[in-house]
Amino acid sequence: MTAGRLLLWRHGRTAFNAEARLQGQVDIPLDDVGRWQARTAAARMLERHEPTHIIASDLVRADETARFLARAAGLEVVPDVRVRERAFGEWEGLTGDEIQASWPEDFALWRAGGEPQRVGAETRAQVAARMAAAIAEQAAALGKGDTLVVVSHGAAISSAVGELLGMAPEWRGIVGMLNAHWAELISSTADGQASWRLTGYNLGPTDASSDWNAGPDTAHGSEADAPTRDPD
Structure with missing residues (x-):
């Protein structure tokens, strides 16, 4: 058995993302824009999918992002250190x-x-191996009708996608993922072995504002949800 659908969701923006600082495993929270991104993306995800199980990196920016979805979906967030960002x-x-x-x-x-x-x-191979192990373990407890959401980080997600598609660690066939966007994979079985197929990448509510990385539009300063004021 394995989950029928897998969503690999990158966390929302942090101050380091805004400053183009390499985060790695520095434990930094979401900023105001990041919280808006996570809340907005969670709502869009729930329009398309019914999550069954949510796991998240134990780093606070991923945990915060996951909790927006968990609260709306009535689920718990299960932390898993194996889906941390690349060190x-x-x-x-x-x-x-x-x-x-x-x-x-x-x-x-x-x-x-x-x-x-x-x-x-860390090497890409090391990150890919731990990400794939966590996904395989969590997905194995679910069934074909289930959707597993893994809330992680940019470099970790790109490594995981390559590994799940059977590509070499040095494969760089996908671009970087925007904050609070996700990849979608569906499972299939061949020769008795579960495998994954990529059906979408960098998915998310890019129409939520004219500039996703700047937060919600504030026409004439009237947007009530305006923030006060990543590469991963």
Whole structure:
């Protein structure tokens, strides 16, 4: 048995996302825009799907995002450390310019699709393996009519999608995912083995405002839900 549908949902925006800082496993909460994104995306997700089970990274930005959906769906959030973001070691909290200034060779290698070797970062293969293990375990307890939602992070989700599609860790055939958007996969069985098929990527309510990353539109300052004021 396995869940019939899998939604891999990225958390809403944080201050580090807004500042283009590499978050990794730094535990930072959603900002005002991120909370609006999570609430708006949860409502849109529920228009299309009926979640059965929700698991989330134990990092607060993912947990906060998951709880918007859980409250609306009447479900609990189950934390799972295996769906945390990829660890980036010494690079965490830094901008691209700051990383490039101190580690020019490793930065160039990373941007070209390689693995930084000297900064304490997890490899894509390591992230893909732990993500896939968590998904397989949680999905196995569900049935074909069930929808499993995994609330995670940008780099972790892209690694998981590649692994679930049977691609090599270095495969980079998908673009980065917007905050509070998701990937949808459905399960199939071949030769007695469960497998996954990607049916949608970077899905979400991009029509909710003219600029999703800036929050709700505030025409003439009258939007009641306006925030006060990621790469993952």
